[in-house]
Amino acid sequence: MVSSRRAFFMRDNKATLTYGNNSWDFDVQSGSMGPDVLNISSLYAQTGMFTYDPGFTSTASCESKITFIDGNEGTLLYRGYPIEQLAENGDFLETCYLLLYGELPTQAQKDDFVNRVTYHTMIHEQMLRFLPGFRRDAHPMAVMCGMVGALSAFYHDSTDISDPHQRMVASLRMIAKMPTIAAMAYKYHIGQPFVYPRNDLDYAANFLHMCFSVPCEEYKVNPVLARAMDRIFILHADHEQNASTSTVRLAGSSGANPFACIAAGIACLWGPAHGGANEAALTMLSEIGSVDKIPEYIARAKDKNDPFRLMGFGHRVYKNYDPRARIMQKTCHEVLAELGIKDDPLLDVALELEKIALSDDYFVSKKLYPNIDFYSGITLRALGFPTTMFTVLFSLARTVGWIAQWKEMVEDPSQKIGRPRQLYTGASSRDYLPIGQRR
16 A cells, blocks of 8 residues: 555555546566566556656566576576476577577487578678777777678678568577677687687687687686586576566567667666676676785665665575575686696685575675676686676677567567656746847
8 A cells, every 4th residue: 555545445456546526447468487466557547647666666667588586586498498407408499499489499400400590600791890999908899899890781681570480580699699790809809810710619618719729729628617608608698687687578579680679788788787797796806816815895885975885695585595596606616627726716716605695694684695797807817817808708698688578579469669757857848948048
C-alpha cells in the first residue's frame, strides 16, 4: 500500500490499482521461473499516469526464453541448463548453438554448426585498410566499435532483418568474425602484424593463435590455456537483460541492422560500470599489493568516509555467491599451474580477500560475495592479455548472447520500438522573449 489514496490489490491473477476514487485492473503474468510480473502496458491509456523506475530495476522490458538468473540463490541458467554443467562438460560453440536455437545440438548438428562458423572467420580484405585510420594508441574497444559497425558496409546480403535466412547468416558471421576482429585490434594495439585465422584450430585455440603467434616462429597453442579461454567465453556468453543486452534490444527495436545493434552493445559494454569491472578488480589487487596490507584496505572499505571500494565483490543481480566465480576460480588455478606461476602475489591477495569476504560479518550482512570479475582479471593477465583487452574479450564472448537476444526480439510478434517515458521536472510552458528583454 502506498497511501490511502493509491494502492495495488491482488486478486484472481489481477492487480487492482486504486487512486483516489478510481480503480483499474491489470493482469498478473507468471513465467516458468522467477517472480510474477504486473502487466502495466495499458497503464497510461487507462490512468493517464506512468511508472517511475530509474535503471528499470523493477521493470521487465521483454519476454525471453534464453537466460534465467536467480540472484538470491546464485543461479544462472542458459536455456534451462546450469552454467556450471555447460562450463564443465561443454564447449563454447555448443553453448552458442544452445543460445541461438534453444536446444543442445546432436553430433551432426554440432559438426555442421562448427563447420559453418569456422569457414566464416575471415573478414573482407578491404576491412584491413580501416586499421591504419585509427591512431596507434587507440583503445582496442574503440577499434572494435568501429570495425563491427562497419561490417554492415561489407555484408549487404545479411542486413534484411525480415528475412530468416539473412538473420541466420548475420548471426553466424558475427560469432565467426568477432575473434578475428578482436585479434586484429590486439595486434594493432601492440604493433605486431595481423595473423589470419586457421580452419584446423577450434574456436578458442584459433583466437589465441591469432593473438599470440608471430610470422618469425612457430606457435603451438597450449590446450590447457585454450580450454580456459573457451570456458571464459562460456561464462560470459549471456547474462539476461543487462545494460549492453538491453541496448542491443533497444537498437534492434527500431529495425536497425544486426551489425549496428551489436556495435551499440559493444559501446555500452565499454562503460567501466559494466564490462570494465574485471580490469578495475585487477587494478585494486595491484593497489593492495600484498596480503599484509589487506587489513588496512578492509578497514578503508568499511569506512563510509573513505572513497576506496573493494572491486569484484557484490553484484547488481546476485545476492549470493556468483556461480560463475567458482568456475573462474578453478580456471584461474589451472592456468597459473600450467604456466608454472606458483607464487602470484595478486592471487594470494585475492584468495585472502575472498576468505575474509565469506566470513566477515560486514561483507556477509551486505552480501558482498566475490563475483566473476574478481578472478577473470588475474586469469586474463596470466594468459598474456593487457588490461586494455579485457573488455574486448568480454564483448567477443557476449556477442552470441546479444545475437540470440536480438534474434528473439525480432521474431517476437508483440515487439514494439522501445520508447521509455520520463518524469519531467523542467520549466513549464513560457513565452519567448526578444534578447533585449531578457534578464
